[in-house]
Amino acid sequence: MQIDSPQFWRAGAISVIAVMTVVLIMLTIDSLAAIRSGGTHVPPYTVINQKIGYKYDSARAIDVPTVAGDEPLFGRAETSEQVAALIGKGKLVIQSRSCMNCHTFFGNGAYYAPDLTKSWLDPGWDAWQAITAAGSKEEAMVRFLMDPVKFRTWTRTMPQLNLTREEAVAVVAYLKWMSAVDTNGFPANFGLISTSR
């Protein structure tokens, strides 16, 4: 076979594709184990019963989520079945209202509205807690999600998406769980540098 013959390159193409595909499949198997809930990078859903933070880890030189102590959502610890159902509901709410075509999750989606990866940890909820006269952060989030027009903070307003209370609670649980996923340091410096508007 000569280097300028199609057969040579066909064989080359097939070999390259075969090798790359096999490597990809191996990496996929490894990654799927790491990202299942309770894997090395993704926390179990019951993490929503605990206190979550986001801290600089000098060994890895990136920000990583921290999980320490109890802090159940709405002060009620839930069993793992209840939590799994809640998270499943939250995901379907997010899909059904097409949140991802305004917001990003882990930086994927649309760029019209803020990234929600670490929304649970956003310092902005302090202000919202005051505006919504809520007793806790999670209650403030629920009230905002149920009436984003009333509790808007900006000219670009999030529309009323008619979430029921049950749906809003599921979304809050989802956001709390998501904030505990190890994202290799994305977003960087979250909330460290306070800017003033």
Add this chain to the structure above:
Amino acid sequence: MYRSQRLALKYLAAAIGFFGVMTLAGLMSAYYYINPDFLFGILHFNIAKTLHIDTLVIWLLMGFMGAIYWFLPEELGIETVGIRAAEIMFYLFCLVVLAVAAIFVVVQYGGSDNAGMWLVNQGRKYVEAPRWAAACIVLVMLVFSYNLIGTAIRARKITGIMGVLIVDLVPLVVLYLDAFPAFRNMSVDLFWWWWLVHLWVEATWEVLIGCIMALALMSLLGTSRRIVETWLYIEVALVLGTGILGLGHHYFWIGTPQYWLAIGGFFSAFEPLPLLGMVVHAIYDAGTHHMKTSNRPAFYWMLAEAFGNFIGGGVWGFMITLPQVNLYAHGTQWTASHGHFAFWGAYACGVISVAYLVLQRIRGAASVDGTAWRWAFAALNFGLIGMVGTLLVSGFAQAFIERAVGGSTLEAFINAQESAWFVDGMYARFACGLIFAAGYVALVYDLLTIGRRVPARAAQPALP
């Protein structure tokens, strides 16, 4: 003319039609950034934007299918097998797309349950279409595959290009199956979602457009099959060799292990190299034919494809593909700038080129030239380059203010969106979008009349 080629014309016409819908929806989406009260309470950004990117995928797919239905009978020398089913599928496809568009605009949101996913809106970027519609699209693609494979079998003939095309159908269809599941775990959801998005646009589709451009080259410039096929294999080897593991540049931050930073960055950083080779190839072809061809518009759009693929994919992609840059550029208008440039260069220009090629043959025009196509070419490309340039400015401002300085909180996001650089970029983007839209109008006018304005060669079409 073969029946398959008449179907091809329908597909190309539908593609150009949905291109118009996409442009309109894009302009709307862009307008919300300038006036967030636009249609508030009636139709929001997310719906307009969903229409924009879904019709984008649809019109390009229809363009590819049109191109293949056109070349298939010529390539194999017989009428396409299962052409009746293919014709029915065309109407089904159009009907489904229109129905989904109507559902998105009128119903907008479904329930947060299985019924909502099956009937109304799945809310996953690019694959929002409800499951019933996704199932219809799978059916369309299966019939399309049957057409190709069945024709090859009946013709007892398989050319190199056809072989690549048929093998490529497998990932094309299989990857689309990710349009169905609703994984609870966002990391798992995005993991497979990127198989669909990245492995379509940076692997499967690159191969598809490579085959189509190979067929077009033979038809337009009469390049020999041996040469075209050799280069197709080289392109496939290099594009997939870098693109398959290049997938890792989307696995930096979605919860996946840290080794993806090295793997994704490394392989995707090689992706511009084959694209550069294609540019050199285009220069060679242009030069050896002294820019002489009876179909200048098709030829210019083909050149635009080679350059656009390199600049939009290679240059704009390389800016953001190393993990340390991507950490800040990820999910900002910088990404949108790259997405527009790459899709336009790699795919849209190719489909337009094929449309000109087909129209010349159908209308039997000795030459398709004139001024209208030049206006269209200039306005579309100028408008698009303007849009990606202004998006880049906005993206820089956003990556700087929101990500690097502000640490990505809601407040940092708002600060970035309200900065003068960002706001000016959004206004300028909208203005360039209007130029682009004007180019679209010129394109449609030209496609409708080209070969009819210039005296046609004899009365009879040039085809059997």
Add this chain to the structure above:
Amino acid sequence: MTGLALLETGLLLGVFVLLAGCYGVLYGVGRLVGRRAATAGAFACYALQCAVASAVVARAPLADFWKAFIAASTLAYLAIPPITWRFLEKTH
């Protein structure tokens, strides 16, 4: 990475590949029309590309791995247009 370093790095990386494109185009044109000026322009672009690569290696806050990658790929970019061209002539 600071904001300015980010924009600088992003731009340098973009210009790096863009110059490779200019080199490729001018190289092709030079071979086609046999003009010295085009070929000289091609290598001028390549020289600029090397300068950009050095700037990345010297200034950008990227990990050493990526700097080594940029340095190595600068060599690959040098080879692509001539190899592609020679191969095009061989196959046509």
